[in-house]
Amino acid sequence: GNSVTQMEGPVTLSEEAFLTINCTYTATGYPSLFWYVQYPGEGLQLLLKATKADDKGSNKGFEATYRKETTSFHLEKGSVQVSDSAVYFCALSEAGGSEKLVFGKGTKLTVNP
Amino acid sequence: SQTIHQWPATLVQPVGSPLSLECTVEGTSNPNLYWYRQAAGRGLQLLFYSVGIGQISSEVPQNLSASRPQDRQFILSSKKLLLSDSGFYLCAWSLSVPDTQYFGPGTRLTVL
Numbered sequence: 001g002n003s004v005t006q007m008e009g010p011v012t013l014s015e016e017a018f019l020t021i022n023c024t025y026t027a028t029g030y031p032s033l034f035w036y037v038q039y040p041g042e043g044l045q046l047l048l049k050a051t052k053a054d055d056k057g058s059n060k061g062f063e064a065t066y067r068k069e070t071t072s073f074h075l076e077k078g079s080v081q082v083s084d085s086a087v088y089f090c091a092l093s094e095a096g097g098s099e100k101l102v103f104g105k106g107t108k109l110t111v112n113p
Numbered sequence: 114s115q116t117i118h119q120w121p122a123t124l125v126q127p128v129g130s131p132l133s134l135e136c137t138v139e140g141t142s143n144p145n146l147y148w149y150r151q152a153a154g155r156g157l158q159l160l161f162y163s164v165g166i167g168q169i170s171s172e173v174p175q176n177l178s179a180s181r182p183q184d185r186q187f188i189l190s191s192k193k194l195l196l197s198d199s200g201f202y203l204c205a206w207s208l209s210v211p212d213t214q215y216f217g218p219g220t221r222l223t224v225l
Binding site: 032034036042043044045046049089093100101103104105106 | 119155156157159162172203205212213214215216217218219
C-alpha cells in the first residue's frame with residue numbers, strides 16, 4: 001500500500017539555521033504531496049503542497065519539490081525562527097478516487113533563540 | 114470563508130463511559146469529512162471518512178463509531194470508552210478528491 005516515511009525527530013536547531021526534513025513516499029500512480037504543520041495544542045494546518053512531478057510548493061519561507069525520480073518531497077527553509085517550532089507532517093493523497101491522506105509519523109522541530 | 118469547529122476542546126472521561134464528539138463545517142456544501150486520532154508519540158490514524166449524509170467508511174475496527182446526520186455535521190461516538198481511546202481527535206474536511214484537507218482545532222480526550 002501507499003506509505004510516507006519521514007525523518008525521525010526531534011530536530012533541534014538554533015535560530016537562523018538551515019532546515020531540512022526528509023520525506024520519501026511509496027505510491028501507485030501520481031499522488032499529490034503535502035506538508036502540514038501542527039503547533040502545540042492545535043490542529044494541523046496546510047503548509048504547502050505539490051500536485052505533480054517537479055512542482056515546487058512554497059509558503060512562509062518553506063519549500064519542497066516533488067521529485068518523482070527519487071520519490072521524495074523534502075521540506076527546507078533557509079533560516080528558521082523560534083516561531084517555526086512545531087511538528088511537521090508529510091502526507092500524500094492517494095490517486096484513483098480515494099479520499100484518504102496518508103501521513104508520515106511527524107517530525108518535531110524545536111528552534112532555540 | 115470556510116471554518117471548522119470541534120467540541121469539546123478537552124474531555125476527561127472514565128473507562129466504560131459513553132463518548133460523543135462533534136464536528137461542524139461552515140461555509141461549504143457537501144464536504145468530505147474525516148475523523149483522525151493522534152495518540153501520544155504516534156502519527157495520525159484515519160478512523161472514519163464520509164462523502165455524504167449517512168455514508169460512513171471505517172478504516173480501523175474498534176469500539177468507536179461515526180455518524181453524519183447532516184451535510185456539515187460529523188459525530189464520533191462510543192458506547193464504552195477504553196483506556197486506549199485516549200488521544201487527540203481531529204476532524205477534517207475537503208471538497209474534492211484528491212484535495213487538501215482542512216483540520217479543526219481538535220479534542221483532547223483523556224480516559225481514566
